[in-house]
Amino acid sequence: MRLSKCRGYRDVQLLVAAIVISRVIGDDNVGDRLFKEVWKDYQHDVRPLCGVNQETLHATLGIAIRQLIELNEPEQKVSTSIWFRMTWNDCRLRWNPSLYGNITSVTIPKQRMWVPDLTLYDNAQSKLGEQNEYFVSVKYDGVITYNLPAVVKSMCKLDVTMFPFDYQMCFLTLGSWTYNQHQLNFTARLKNPADLSSYIEHGEWDLYKLDVENYAFVEENGVPYGQVKFTVYLRRKPLFHTMNLILPSIIVNSLAIIGFVLPPESGEKLNLEITVLLSLLVFQLVILNSMPHSSKHMPLIAIYFLLSMILIALSCVCTVVILNIHFNKHHTPLPAWIRDILTGRMGRLFRLDNIMLQTHEKRQRLLTEYNEFRPKKPPPSNTYPASSPKKSSKRSSAAQSNGQIFDKLNNLSLRSRKPKDTDDDSVYGFYPNARYGFSTELNALPKQYSAPSKAGAVPATTSFFTVNMSEIRRSESEPGDDDSPNVAVNRKILARMERTTARGIKKQINDLLDTEWKVFAVFLDRLFLFTFLLMGIIVGIGLFSYISS
Secondary structure (H helix, E strand, O other): OHHHHHHHHHHHHHHHHHHHHHHHHHHHOHHHHHHHHHOOOOOOOOOOOOOOOOOOEEEEEEEEEEEEEEEEOOOOEEEEEEEEEEEEEOOOOOOOHHHHOOOOEEEEEHHHOOOOOEEEOOEOOOOOOOHHHOEEEEEOOOEEEEEEEEEEEEEOOOOOOOOOOOEEEEEEEEEEOOOOOOOEEEEEOOOOOEEOOOOEOOOOEEEEEEEEEEEEEEOOOOOEEEEEEEEEEEEEOOHHHHHHHHHHHHHHHHHHHHHHHOOHHHOOHHHHHHHHHHHHHHHHHHHHHOOOOOOOOOOHHHHHHHHHHHHHHHHHHHHHHHHHHHHOOOOOOOOHHHHHHHOOHHHHHOOOHHHHHHHHHHHHHHHHHHHHHOOOOOOOHHHOOOOOOOHHHHHOOHHHHHHHHHHHHHOOOOOOOOOOOOOOHHHHOOOHHHHHOOOOOHHHOOHHHOOOOOOOOOOOOOOOOOOOOOOOOOOOOOOOOOOOHHHHHHHHHHHHHHHHHHHHHHHHHHHHHHHHHHHHHHHHHHHHHHHHHHHHHHHHHHHHHHHHO
16 A cells, blocks of 8 residues: 555656656757747748738838047048948748747847848948848847948048048948849938947047938939938047147248348358248148048148248248348449338338438448549640740749648648547448558658648648548649659659548448448348238138138
């Protein structure tokens, strides 16, 4: 009795274990059974068509931009990390979850599924990511979701006119390459089709907006193709280019102003202008190497550098003109119309009118004195006869003539130098006695040539003198019939003094002539300085105002 009860209890345990084991084994085979039954006779190469009138398969599309990797401006290509989100309905893949262990969705490889041929029309590479490496999610009602992460390289037409304050628009046009809109219609998904919630900021570009629109591309034969166009709005961050390109170029460009301020004697005016010109050329090459090679859009900053180089090239030409005017020896006076400009409003503006007036007045005064001291051409030799019947009587009065010459030398119109006369010739450093090494000391003459002193005579020694040529105007080439040896010697001394004084005055006139031309060179230097500064300000303000507007 007891033995039979033990056997019956053991049978119940075996039955329960068998039921549990069968249930476990049955649950493990639900997925396989689901795949075998639902995917039985499934053709993954055929577009799903359900019903008689259901010819168009609708698919929704959305993207989430993860990161802007690179914007290659010379090649006009943009590399972007994007998550593609596609959804469509395949009526062939439906099941009752209650028959398959309440399984509502499965994930299978992409190779086992029909997937729309998603194509990026603006693609700049061979294919759209590695699509075969990712899986597809299928729900029991036939809704299929395909999420594809990919790094795409697309074409982007750039407009760099406002560089580095430019805005760019890049398009991502997605759709089917094989099926037209009547067969497969791509539309933007209703919920968050353009997602920027997981976007990682770029160091140079700011992605501030992402728009989406449905678009139908119609071919020449009239067949439309459904597309979804995403518009990516980019704004360049100008800080990097401002600190490393714009400000250094402005500083280098402003150095050209120093070239006009440097005096010509420094010898570095032209070298500085050429150095600045080469520096701007380097900046120009840096900009052009980072810009698209296009003749349609030219950066305004490149135009700014070009205009700056033109101005600096003109400043080099002006510097050469100024140096030639400054260092050349001029033998012609400054034209009257240039002198009028220097003594007019322009001269007063540059504070050059006073020095020009003083220089011109002193030169005119020295010209008058030079005309008095300049030796005249000797008369013809036959003017005076070789002999005269009155020669003996005129020679008898030689002593009297000799005394008259010394009286005239002692009675020369002497001009004392004023101690505080700023308009005197001492401004130009002309002192005949000290500079040319001759003396007016009549006492140094031999005693036999000396004339008796008279009361009230002017002292024979002076520091600066002017001979009154209206009193004595006879040189050694103008002999007289009554000349004696003493008179001839005195006339030679007087003529030599006249020539020495005339040479000194002539040299001083030439120095004043060079001074006038140097003043004109300074005027041109300052005129070009203000012109360059004004044009640089106008060009800079005009370009940056246009960019900011």
